[in-house]
Amino acid sequence: MTRQALLPLLAWLLLLMAAIAALRGTPVTHDLTQFLPTGATYEQQLATSLIRSGPASRLILIGLENATPEALADTSQRMATMLQASGLFSQVNNGMRFDKDRLELEFRYRYLLAPNTGTTAFDEQHLHNSLQQRLKELSGVLPLMDRQQLAADPTAAFRALLGNWQPLRQPQQLYGVWFSADSRQALLVATTRAPGFDAVAQQQAISAIRSAFDAAKDTPDTRLLMTGSPVFADNARNTIRSSLRTLSITAALLVSVFLLFVYRSFYLLVLGGLPIVSGLVAGSLATALLFGSLHGITLVFGITLLGVAIDYPIHLFSHLQPEKTARQSIMSIWPTLRLGVITTCIGYLAFARTDFTGLAQLGVFTTCGLLTAALVTRWLLPSLLASSRPVTVPRVTASGLRALMNLSRPVARLVLAVAVATLALLLGLSPPKWENDVSALSPLSSAERQLDRSLRDAIGAADVSQLIVASGTDPERVLQICERAARKLQSAVDQGLLTGFDTPTDYLPSRATQKQRQDSLPGPAIAKQQLAAAMQGLPFRRDAFAPFLAALSASRTLAPLGLSDVEGTPTGLRIQPLLFEDETGWKALILLSGIAAVSDFQDWWQQHGIPEARLIDLKQSSATLLTDFRNSALERLLLGIAAILLILSLGLRSVTAALRVTLPILLATGLTGALLGAMGERLSLFHLIALLLTTGIGIDYSLFFHHADNRDTERPGILHALLVCAASTITVFALLASSPIPVLHSIGITVTIGVPLCFLFALAASRYQQLETR
Amino acid sequence: MISGKATADLRLLPALLVLLFSPSAMAELSLDMLMEQFTRISSAEVRFREEKQLALLQAPLVVEGTLSYQAPDYLRKEVTLPEHSLFEIRGDTLYIETGNEQRTLSLDSHPLIRAFAESWRALLSGNGKTLERHFETGLSGNIEHWTLRLQPRDAQVRTYIEAIIIIGSGVHIHSAETLEASGDTTLMTIMADDD
Numbered sequence: 001m002t003r004q005a006l007l008p009l010l011a012w013l014l015l016l017m018a019a020i021a022a023l024r025g026t027p028v029t030h031d032l033t034q035f036l037p038t039g040a041t042y043e044q045q046l047a048t049s050l051i052r053s054g055p056a057s058r059l060i061l062i063g064l065e066n067a068t069p070e071a072l073a074d075t076s077q078r079m080a081t082m083l084q085a086s087g088l089f090s091q092v093n094n095g096m097r098f099d100k101d102r103l104e105l106e107f108r109y110r111y112l113l114a115p116n117t118g119t120t121a122f123d124e125q126h127l128h129n130s131l132q133q134r135l136k137e138l139s140g141v142l143p144l145m146d147r148q149q150l151a152a153d154p155t156a157a158f159r160a161l162l163g164n165w166q167p168l169r170q171p172q173q174l175y176g177v178w179f180s181a182d183s184r185q186a187l188l189v190a191t192t193r194a195p196g197f198d199a200v201a202q203q204q205a206i207s208a209i210r211s212a213f214d215a216a217k218d219t220p221d222t223r224l225l226m227t228g229s230p231v232f233a234d235n236a237r238n239t240i241r242s243s244l245r246t247l248s249i250t251a252a253l254l255v256s257v258f259l260l261f262v263y264r265s266f267y268l269l270v271l272g273g274l275p276i277v278s279g280l281v282a283g284s285l286a287t288a289l290l291f292g293s294l295h296g297i298t299l300v301f302g303i304t305l306l307g308v309a310i311d312y313p314i315h316l317f318s319h320l321q322p323e324k325t326a327r328q329s330i331m332s333i334w335p336t337l338r339l340g341v342i343t344t345c346i347g348y349l350a351f352a353r354t355d356f357t358g359l360a361q362l363g364v365f366t367t368c369g370l371l372t373a374a375l376v377t378r379w380l381l382p383s384l385l386a387s388s389r390p391v392t393v394p395r396v397t398a399s400g401l402r403a404l405m406n407l408s409r410p411v412a413r414l415v416l417a418v419a420v421a422t423l424a425l426l427l428g429l430s431p432p433k434w435e436n437d438v439s440a441l442s443p444l445s446s447a448e449r450q451l452d453r454s455l456r457d458a459i460g461a462a463d464v465s466q467l468i469v470a471s472g473t474d475p476e477r478v479l480q481i482c483e484r485a486a487r488k489l490q491s492a493v494d495q496g497l498l499t500g501f502d503t504p505t506d507y508l509p510s511r512a513t514q515k516q517r518q519d520s521l522p523g524p525a526i527a528k529q530q531l532a533a534a535m536q537g538l539p540f541r542r543d544a545f546a547p548f549l550a551a552l553s554a555s556r557t558l559a560p561l562g563l564s565d566v567e568g569t570p571t572g573l574r575i576q577p578l579l580f581e582d583e584t585g586w587k588a589l590i591l592l593s594g595i596a597a598v599s600d601f602q603d604w605w606q607q608h609g610i611p612e613a614r615l616i617d618l619k620q621s622s623a624t625l626l627t628d629f630r631n632s633a634l635e636r637l638l639l640g641i642a643a644i645l646l647i648l649s650l651g652l653r654s655v656t657a658a659l660r661v662t663l664p665i666l667l668a669t670g671l672t673g674a675l676l677g678a679m680g681e682r683l684s685l686f687h688l689i690a691l692l693l694t695t696g697i698g699i700d701y702s703l704f705f706h707h708a709d710n711r712d713t714e715r716p717g718i719l720h721a722l723l724v725c726a727a728s729t730i731t732v733f734a735l736l737a738s739s740p741i742p743v744l745h746s747i748g749i750t751v752t753i754g755v756p757l758c759f760l761f762a763l764a765a766s767r768y769q770q771l772e773t774r
Numbered sequence: 775m776i777s778g779k780a781t782a783d784l785r786l787l788p789a790l791l792v793l794l795f796s797p798s799a800m801a802e803l804s805l806d807m808l809m810e811q812f813t814r815i816s817s818a819e820v821r822f823r824e825e826k827q828l829a830l831l832q833a834p835l836v837v838e839g840t841l842s843y844q845a846p847d848y849l850r851k852e853v854t855l856p857e858h859s860l861f862e863i864r865g866d867t868l869y870i871e872t873g874n875e876q877r878t879l880s881l882d883s884h885p886l887i888r889a890f891a892e893s894w895r896a897l898l899s900g901n902g903k904t905l906e907r908h909f910e911t912g913l914s915g916n917i918e919h920w921t922l923r924l925q926p927r928d929a930q931v932r933t934y935i936e937a938i939i940i941i942g943s944g945v946h947i948h949s950a951e952t953l954e955a956s957g958d959t960t961l962m963t964i965m966a967d968d969d
Contacts, residue, residue, distance in 0.1 A: 138826065139837050140859040140872050141851055142887070148934075148956050151830060174866065176885070176930075544830040 008380050012278070019281045026288040029199065029295050043614065044628070045584075046469055047621035055577040055589065056229055057196025058090075061455040062188040062209065063180070063225035064217075071218040072186035073175035078216035079209075080177075083190055086212070088205040090573040094188040095171070095178035105569050107149075107158055111521060111555040112514040113571075114157035115164065115506075121155060122522050122552070127534035130155045135538060152547035164506040165574065171459055180458040185225070187459050191577055192230055199237065202230040227452040235448065236741075240296040243739055251732045255310060258731060262724050263317055271381055272313040275373035279309045283369030287361050297743055298361040304747065307732035308344070308697055309373035311725040312337060315704070316377055316385075318721030319714070326385035332714065334378060336707040337700075339651040341374040343644045344696030350640035351633075351689065359633070362689065404719065404763065412764040416664070419761060423671045432677025434630060435684040436623045466598065468501075468590040468605075470613040475563040475579060478588040479510035485590060485613040492608075497601050499594025504578040507571050514560035524553045626685075633688050640692055641666070644699060652706075661706050664761035665698035672754040686743050690750035697729060697751070698758030705766035726759045803920055805902050805913050811945050813900035817844040821965045828958045841964075843898045849891050863891050885931045890952075893924055893938050897947075909938075918943045 051057060062079075064072045076094045083092045106113060134154055138147070149158060171178040171187050178187040190209065194201030206226070213224045259269050287294055315337055319329040345367045352363030468489075470481040482505045489501045505513070522530060527549055535542075563579065566572035579588045590613070595601045598617065605615045641662075648658035669691050676687060701722055708718040729751065736748025819842040826835040839853040839860075852860035859872040868881045881888050889908065896905035905911060909924035924938040936953040952960040 135835075136857055136873075138828065139835050139853070139856055141839075141853045141861050142859070142870065142872060142884070147958075539831050539833055539835070541830055541832050 008383050012274075012376065012380050016278060016281060019285045023281065023285055023288060026284070027293045028299065029293045043616055043621050044625045046587075046614070046616055047618050047625060049582055049587075050467075050469075050589075050616070050618060051622065052197045053195030053580070053582070055191070055591070058192045058194070058202075058230065058577055060190045060192065060205070060209065060226060060228040060230050061452075061459055062190060063455050063458070064186040064188075064213070065184055065223050065225065067217075067219050067222040069174050069179065069183055069186075071222065072179075073177045074218060075213070075216045075222060076177040076186040076188055079212045080188060082212040082216065083188075083208065086208045088193060088201070088208050089190045090193045090576045091191040092188065093178075093190075094186070095173050095176065102570055103162075105561075105566070106161065106571055107153075109514075109555075109558060109561060110153065110158045110161055111552065112517050112558060112560060113507075113509060114161040121520075122527065122530065124530045124533045127155070127531055128536075128538075131534055131538050131540065135540075151545055152551050154545055154548055178459070185455075185458065187455070189459055193576070196229055196233065199233060203234055203237075206230060206234050225451060225455065227448070227455050232448065232452075237296065239741055243741055243744065244296065244299055247735060247739060247744070251307075251735050254731050254735065255307075255728045258728055259310075259314075259724075268313075268317055271384055272310060272317070274380060275312055275376040276309045278376045279369035279373035282372035283365040286368035287365045290364055291357065291361055295358055295361050297358060298365050304693070304732065304736065304751075307729040307751070308693070309370060310728050311697070311700060312341075312374050312377035313381060314724045314728070315718075315721045316381055318724060319717045320385070321717070326382040330378060330382045333704075333707065333718075335651075336703050337374065337377075339648065340696075340700035340703050341370055342651070343647050343699050345370055346643045346647055347640040347692050347696050350636040350643065351692070359685070359689070366693075407763060407767045409768060412768040415760060415764040416667070416768065419667055419671055419757075423667065423674050426671075426674035426678050430678055432673055432681075432683045434627070435682035436626055465617065465619045466592045466595055466601075467616055467618070468592065468609075468613050469616050470588040470590070471584070472586050472612065475586055475588075476511050478579065478586045479505055479508065480512055481610065481612045482588050482590060483510055483513055484610055488605075488608055488610065489590065489592075492601070492604060495604075497596055497604055498592055501593065502578075502591040504575050504588050504590075507575045507578075508561060508563065508566060511560040511562055518556060518558070518560065521552055521556050523556075524549065527552050630685050630688065633685050637688055637692055641695065644695070648699070648703075657706065660765065661699060661702040664765035665695055665702050665758055668698055668754060668757035668761045669695050671757055672750060675753055676750060681746070681749065684742075684746055686746040687750050690747040691754065693747070694751050694754030694758060697755060698762060701726070701758055702762040702765070705762050709766060722759065726755055729755050803913055803916050805905075805911055805922075807917070808913065808920060808922070809897075809900040809902040809905075811900070811917075812898055815843075815845065815898055815900075815945060818842070818898065822962050823965055824960055824962045826958070826960045829956065841894075843894065846899050846901075847895055849895050851890075861887065863887070863895075885928065886934055889926050889928070889931045889935055889938075893940070893950075897922075897940065 064075055064079075067075070080092050080094045083089050131154055134150060134156070153159075172181060172183075173179065174183055174186075179185065180187060190205070192202055192205040194205065196202065209226065210224065213222075217224075256269055259272055260266070263269070284294055284299070287298060315333055316326070316330050319333055320326060321329065324332075348363045348366045348370075350363070351359050352367060468485055470478050470485060472478040472481055482503050486501070486503045486505060489498070489503075492498055493500060509517075521527075531545060531549065535545075561571075563572075563575070566575065577589075578591075579586070581587070592601075602615060602617070609615065645658055645662055648661055649655045652658055652661070672694060673683065673687070673691060676683060681687070704718050704722055708715045733748045733751035733755070736744045737752050739745050739748060819840060821840050822838070824837040824839075826837065828835065836855075837853050838855040839851065841852075842848075842850040847863070847865050849863045850860065852858075857873075859870075861871070862869040863881060866881045867878060868884060868887060870877045881891065892904065892908045896902075896908070905924070908928070909926055912923040912925075914921050914923075920942055922940045922942075924940070926932045926935050926937075932955070934955055936955050939951045939953070941948045941950075947964055949964065950962045952962075954960075
């Protein structure tokens with residue numbers, strides 16, 4: 001190795017090691033919601049925030065099966081106890097009865113918290129009716145579960161309070177716990193304390209469920225089923241992680257074997273890897289520095305760099321000629337290569353400035369990665385090649401290559417005409433459809449979806465796509481809004497617009513309401529007198545309800561409960577997912593169930609609702625969110641293409657030349673989109689990104705064809721290089737297309753279709769133009 | 775007295791006669807022996823009177839009604855006085871009628887009814903195993919006058935019910951007294967048939 005080669009190599013090694021050292025400790029995130037835009041409107045921001053941290057993002061549905069019902073019930077009980085003790089869940093429900101000991105606070109505050117303490121609840125008439133009712137219950141066939149509390153609570157206020165806590169629809173019970181209708185599955189519902197975006201904490205919660213199950217199961221055959229957003233996210237993380245490994249290893253292997261076959265040199269293979277490794281490290285470092293973390297998908301996307309960045313050394317290798325030095329070879333193609341790199345990077349820079357963390361990361365990663373790969377190809381590789389024995393590349397000078405080179409004008413014209421006609425036909429017949437379902441972007445398998453549906457049905461979990469969000473500056477104000485909204489909603493229930501709703505004030509009324517209830521409680525003397533009158537003619541002992549009178553009088557001096565007072569209590573745990581603070585203030589959620597007709601209810605709320613409590617249609621909001629975002633991505637795509645055209649015009653010093661280079665690629669890109677649509681793919685954001693990627697790659701091809709136009713001696717080398725480029729790119733992206741992760745599949749399939757089209761059209765266009773100019 | 779009207783009475787008579795004069799009648803009574811007697815009952819219906827002694831009440835609350843059983847797992851309790859209400863249990867399903875409310879539930883949603891139901895159903899069907907699963911049993915006396923003390927095994931049920939004490943002779947149950955943890959008691963007396 002000459003001294004000349006040593007310096008750049010040393011410099012490169014130092015830089016690489018410094019970069020790797022800097023990268024160590026950078027967290028790799030797998031939060032799929034980063035791929036959700038923040039949203040423009042208030043509703044959209046709320047929708048995003050709810051998807052990231054709302055109740056649905058915390059709910060885990062659990063099924064236990066494959067054992068006798070008795071064994072399953074035992075396991076369910078034990079699991080529930082363990083999970084409750086773990087502190088990772090705000091609620092674990094399996095139908096077990098409330099642990100009365102833990103409800104001491106709620107019992108003490110019953111006359112402030114329970115709904116039946118209107119102004120008249122303790123007058124003589126109401127008390128008399130209550131007592132009569134209790135007497136009836138005592139002599140009825142049903143034993144009273146709360147009889148031990150009868151003396152202290154003859155109006156059954158506590159019973160009414162707990163009644164509010166029950167889900168509207170409950171699964172059947174066997175042996176004291178919830179079971180599916182066919183009695184084969186014991187059911188549990190757990191709500192994580194951690195919000196959806198806190199991947200680490202949710203992962204802990206999921207592991208806790210697994211280990212609780214392992215400890216609680218009676219027989220080794222018992223199966224644990226889990227579903228819900230936290231589980232999906234966890235599965236997605238695992239899928240991404242394992243895909244990251246297998247895909248990158250397989251892609252590297254395939255491309256290596258292919259390059260080895262083409263160039264028959266291990267040395268060239270190793271050299272070809274240098275720009276890619278450098279690109280990956282530089283891309284990761286830039287992303288880590290700018291964003292503080294690296295997204296798993298960005299990293300996976302990094303392997304697509306393999307397919308693009310490998311082009312740079314391939315161009316160099318295919319241009320090596322015995323009579324030239326490597327430096328001379330690179331210099332002859334560098335202007336063209338440089339222009340190709342710059343145009344691709346410009347395309348990606350359009351994405352780097354989005355409010356969409358995931359996409360911005362992709363943009364930064366790709367731009368930096370490609371630039372670095374090109375620089376390494378330009379500055380490092382020639383010096384390493386110069387010192388080695390001259391590499392003779394075994395050229396595939398088969399008749400096929402020559403036939404391609406000498407593609408006749410009519411054939412070229414035919415190819416382009418057929419392409420234009422097909423594009424027009426496809427667009428006319430079945431224009432591509434857009435993907436408007438957010439969930440389609442998440443890597444859920446159909447088995448997971450099905451399990452989710454069946455468990456959700458069995459448990460009767462509320463559909464949280466429609467909800468009312470109250471917002472305000474502090475919890476008290478938000479609770480007051482909820483109370484006003486609840487009064488309106490009650491009248492909607494009475495009109496049959498919906499079957500019910502679940503408001504945080506069922507658990508904790510506002511302090512104002514508690515104070516109001518407190519003020520309406522009768523003083524000791526009046527209470528005693530009214531009770532005595534109410535007991536007339538009833539067989540209760542005279543002093544039977546002394547505990548009740550004591551409780552009434554004690555309730556008058558209780559300080560109304562606020563959110564901070566109930567922290568950690570059963571009430572606090574229940575209210576936590578429904579009442580929370582985010583960046584814009586305090587929010588409370590009212591969950592709606594059984595809406596008869598969504599649009600009717602929306603109209604009704606528009607007219608009768610209150611402005612501080614907004615009705616959010618999560619499905620619709622997230623769909624418009626996607627549409628808006630896709631539109632802005634489309635704008636950026638067009639902007640990117642315009643920027644590419646501008647750069648090309650400058651670089652080639654001719655608008656006509658720029659158009660000649662660009663038009664066949666735009667045709668290929670357009671046809672790719674139309675073909676995807678015809679194949680039944682619903683186009684998402686990620687198809688758009690991939691189309692931009694394809695455009696970048698295609699323009700590279702087109703530039704090199706353009707470059708070859710006036711250099712007959714270089715043409716075989718260029719065509720060889722382009723064929724190798726296209727083949728290796730297709731290898732990598734076909735691999736991505738086979739991935740079960742929708743994002744990767746979209747990108748893979750788009751590029752796999754797009755690259756051969758770009759190659760073909762660029763070739764045809766160059767032949768067409770070249771023959772024309774002669 | 776459990777006297778299955780027409781169905782049980784006549785068929786039980788020979789069995790009882792054999793029982794009374796067999797040597798085992800004088801021997802110490804085991805749960806298996808007692809259970810063995812009950813396996814032959816296929817259905818029964820009796821009237822009962824319940825006296826509830828509650829700390830809250832000045833005088834006992836008196837309730838009357840009928841109790842019906844059909845082998846192997848049907849049980850019905852109907853209160854006719856002072857106010858109509860009933861429940862019906864078949865397998866693990868509980869049907870309740872109180873006032874104008876009618877509900878079908880899982881038996882497990884009412885642990886106290888479950889305890890009551892299991893004691894009666896297990897006893898009347900002669901199923902010692904089920905009885906032992908739900909209760910700790912203590913049997914004393916002889917076949918002509920036995921006392922069966924049942925203590926719930928389930929911790930939750932035990933917070934409400936301390937014990938159920940059933941007194942009978944042969945397959946005739948005379949009374950069942952429920953002692954509650956709170957100190958309240960309910961004494962159910964099986965009434966002799968009017969006819």
